Amino acid sequence: MLKNTLFPKKEARLYMAFMHVTFASLLIGGLMGLLQTLSRSGQFKLPFGINYYTILTVHGVILGLVLTTFFIVGFQFALMGKTVGISDKQRKWGWIAFWTMLIGTIIAATTILVGQANVLYTFYAPLRAHAAFYIGLALVIVGSWIAVFVNFRQLYVWKKANPGQKSPLLAFMVTINMAMWFIASLGVATSVLVQFIPWSLGYAATINVLLSRTLFWYFGHPLVYFWLLPAYMAWYAIIPKIIGGKLFSDSLARMSFILLLMFSIPVGFHHQLTEPGIDPTWKFIQVVLTFMVVIPTLMTAFSIFATFEITGRRKGHKGLFGWFKRLPWKDVRFLAPFIGMVAFIPGGAGGIVNASHQMNTLIHNTIWVTGHFHLTVATTVILTFFGIAYWLVPHLTGRRLTPKLNKLGIIQTIIWTVGMTIMSTSMHIQGLLGGPRRSDFSNYAGGEQVSTWISYQVAQAVGGTILFIGIILMIYIFIQLAFFAPRGIQEFPIAEEEVDADPTPKILENWYLWIGITVALILFAYTIPVIDIIKHSPPGSLPFDWPIGR
Amino acid sequence: MHLHKYEKIWLTFGLGSLALFLVIIGFAAFWKGTHPMSHIETIDPQNVEAHESFKPENLGLREVAEGKYAVNIVASAFNYNIGTDADGKPVKKIRVPKGSTVLFQITTKDVVHGFQVAGTNVNMMVEPGHVSRLETVMKNAGEFTVVCNEYCGIGHHQMFATVEVYE
Ligand code: HEM
Ligand SMILES: [Cu+2]
Ligand SMILES: [Cu+2]
Numbered sequence: 001m002l003k004n005t006l007f008p009k010k011e012a013r014l015y016m017a018f019m020h021v022t023f024a025s026l027l028i029g030g031l032m033g034l035l036q037t038l039s040r041s042g043q044f045k046l047p048f049g050i051n052y053y054t055i056l057t058v059h060g061v062i063l064g065l066v067l068t069t070f071f072i073v074g075f076q077f078a079l080m081g082k083t084v085g086i087s088d089k090q091r092k093w094g095w096i097a098f099w100t101m102l103i104g105t106i107i108a109a110t111t112i113l114v115g116q117a118n119v120l121y122t123f124y125a126p127l128r129a130h131a132a133f134y135i136g137l138a139l140v141i142v143g144s145w146i147a148v149f150v151n152f153r154q155l156y157v158w159k160k161a162n163p164g165q166k167s168p169l170l171a172f173m174v175t176i177n178m179a180m181w182f183i184a185s186l187g188v189a190t191s192v193l194v195q196f197i198p199w200s201l202g203y204a205a206t207i208n209v210l211l212s213r214t215l216f217w218y219f220g221h222p223l224v225y226f227w228l229l230p231a232y233m234a235w236y237a238i239i240p241k242i243i244g245g246k247l248f249s250d251s252l253a254r255m256s257f258i259l260l261l262m263f264s265i266p267v268g269f270h271h272q273l274t275e276p277g278i279d280p281t282w283k284f285i286q287v288v289l290t291f292m293v294v295i296p297t298l299m300t301a302f303s304i305f306a307t308f309e310i311t312g313r314r315k316g317h318k319g320l321f322g323w324f325k326r327l328p329w330k331d332v333r334f335l336a337p338f339i340g341m342v343a344f345i346p347g348g349a350g351g352i353v354n355a356s357h358q359m360n361t362l363i364h365n366t367i368w369v370t371g372h373f374h375l376t377v378a379t380t381v382i383l384t385f386f387g388i389a390y391w392l393v394p395h396l397t398g399r400r401l402t403p404k405l406n407k408l409g410i411i412q413t414i415i416w417t418v419g420m421t422i423m424s425t426s427m428h429i430q431g432l433l434g435g436p437r438r439s440d441f442s443n444y445a446g447g448e449q450v451s452t453w454i455s456y457q458v459a460q461a462v463g464g465t466i467l468f469i470g471i472i473l474m475i476y477i478f479i480q481l482a483f484f485a486p487r488g489i490q491e492f493p494i495a496e497e498e499v500d501a502d503p504t505p506k507i508l509e510n511w512y513l514w515i516g517i518t519v520a521l522i523l524f525a526y527t528i529p530v531i532d533i534i535k536h537s538p539p540g541s542l543p544f545d546w547p548i549g550r
Numbered sequence: 551m552h553l554h555k556y557e558k559i560w561l562t563f564g565l566g567s568l569a570l571f572l573v574i575i576g577f578a579a580f581w582k583g584t585h586p587m588s589h590i591e592t593i594d595p596q597n598v599e600a601h602e603s604f605k606p607e608n609l610g611l612r613e614v615a616e617g618k619y620a621v622n623i624v625a626s627a628f629n630y631n632i633g634t635d636a637d638g639k640p641v642k643k644i645r646v647p648k649g650s651t652v653l654f655q656i657t658t659k660d661v662v663h664g665f666q667v668a669g670t671n672v673n674m675m676v677e678p679g680h681v682s683r684l685e686t687v688m689k690n691a692g693e694f695t696v697v698c699n700e701y702c703g704i705g706h707h708q709m710f711a712t713v714e715v716y717e
């Protein structure tokens with residue numbers, strides 16, 4: 001399929017539907033973020049008696065679960081449409097996926113907004129939200145599963161039509177990400193369907209808290225990889241085209257995605273390191289498995305910078321760093337994801353601290369963690385998603401990213417970088433000093449420690465305000481690209497292989513093998529500890545409504 | 551699959567550092583005993599008083615031997631019950647001399663809570679049905695804020711206490 005041909009209208013409409021929800025979520029969630037930082041500064045009170053934890057739940061659910069999932073499913077549909085095509089029937093199922101997810105979102109969001117689900121996006125038992133909250137979340141997941149199977153089917157049909165050919169790289173990557181998402185979300189879906197819904201409706205008297213948390217984190221870590229892999233797709237297979245280069249290595253890209261699939265799931269205990277009731281040896285085993293992701297991460301870093309250098313040198317830029325200076329800094333499609341990559345360096349370093357068996361105790365549940373994922377998700381991933389949106393949205397609407405909008409995009413990127421540097425750095429420092437996360441403003445017992453925390457919370461409000469300005473600007477750019485920019489053809493950039501590239505080994509597409517290893521690793525890491533948790537479970541927990549104001 | 555020479559160097563260096571790093575944390579965990587808190591002991595969350603340590607009269611600070619202390623705490627939304635003082639008032643501050651060994655034992659009657667003595671290595675989750683237990687040496691003097699760092703409801707940020715380590 002030609003990259004410069006636009007999608008048929010009815011196809012583009014499906015992909016755009018996901019983008020509209022994404023950017024609506026950004027606005028709503030971003031506003032909550034701003035209110036959180038203002039409230040935590042101690043200088044402002046939330047108006048109309050709004051509860052801090054209501055808006056925090058909205059922020060976490062809408063940005064962490066809704067925005068990300070909608071963008072990813074929509075972007076991946078567009079990638080599949082471009083590389084392997086979509087049939088009419090598949091497109092109809094795509095719409096069913098969209099509506100199921102949207103209805104689920106609306107049900108969950110309404111339940112939160114009326115104050116019946118102040119449980120935060122992790123909804124830890126035995127805090128009990130209204131059943132509609134869990135049902136809404138379950139619908140979002142079921143909707144995403146429909147997308148999973150449509151994507152699988154798309155690749156399968158293409159394979160049948162092109163026997164013996166290797167699948168397009170981006171289609172392969174989408175399939176890996178969806179396989180991971182499906183295997184991982186089985187955990188949280190089991191917990192929601194078997195534990196939470198019957199218990200919240202009163203059919204089950206009690207709930208096994210530790211088991212529900214273990215199932216949640218079996219899902220929770222791969223969730224962050226589900227956010228990250230689409231960014232990697234852009235780094236591996238789209239950015240090279242934007243800077244005028246070629247794919248570094250098709251095989252290495254596939255290999256690193258396979259490793260990410262294998263080592264993303266059997267690692268959830270690194271979120272539960274300070275919990276009672278879990279054998280520390282199993283915690284340690286999962287810590288070791290967690291660190292295996294260092295391998296694909298280093299491979300990714302290498303191939304990205306190698307692409308930059310090879311491309312620059314081919315264009316004739318000399319000297320040790322000549323190629324670096326000449327990267328297309330003024331092209332927002334490059335700059336935004338590039339800053340995302342840079343943010344991943346401190347983000348990754350922080351992640352090493354978090355996952356370390358012992359150092360984790362220092363930062364667990366402090367605001368350091370919030371600083372960490374605003375670098376990784378809310379900068380690395382989000383700036384890459386913005387970088388994608390700058391060309392994807394006009395490509396879908398038959399418009400162009402004009403020089404003026406490009407410039408606004410660059411300003412947006414800078415605002416985001418400044419705001420996030422301030423907010424995230426002050427969160428990291430406050431966290432190291434013991435300041436807790438997920439907490440409204442409080443003087444606690446007073447004293448020096450607390451007043452130091454508060455001064456960092458004021459800095460976070462400054463950063464948060466700058467970030468919110470960035471969000472307004474991004475929404476403006478999105479509306480322009482969606483409805484007002486001049487008509488034209490915006491390129492859908494997909495990098496090609498070198499003409500003399502090594503052939504990709506067949507084994508890299510042996511799905512039985514890779515999914516088999518993934519499942520084996522999961523069974524190894526979880527079977528014994530989960531049996532232990534079930535065998536030694538204490539009396540279950542009754543539901544608690546009043547602590548969340550119900 | 552072809553690997554570039556520089557990539558081989560890069561990956562060898564990376565994997566070497568990773569292996570060294572894992573050996574260090576493994577050594578610290580299994581030979582030096584620095585595992586994160588992972589106490590395994592269950593309790594009925596509806597009846598925590600049945601456990602010797604959490605009987606109302608056993609809550610709070612006790613000196614168990616010369617320079618050794620135990621603190622028993624029952625967490626509930628949004629309070630740490632650290633026993634009562636001589637006047638029958640709830641204790642909000644735990645005072646221990648510098649250099650003493652302190653064993654924290656804590657459980658919850660309702661939802662999940664956190665227990666962090668900010669500025670020290672005491673940081674653990676408190677979950678219904680389980681006892682969390684951690685022993686540490688209070689090496690530095692000062693006032694340390696105890697915070698609940700796991701969301702437990704709309705009064706979460708009002709759940710705190712103080713540990714004072716005096717010279
Ligand atoms: C205007 C920009 C943003 C601001 C000012 C902001 C601010 C905050 C603050 C202050 C918190 C922590 C509050 C607490 O622990 O009490 C928070 C939590 C969070 N933020 Fe953001 N944020 C922003 C953007 C984002 C984005 C773009 C994402 C994701 C894509 C995101 C995802 C999250 C998540 C998942 C949480 C955790 C919620 C929880 O702990 O329950 N944020 N944010
Ligand atoms: Cu994780
Ligand atoms: Cu709490």
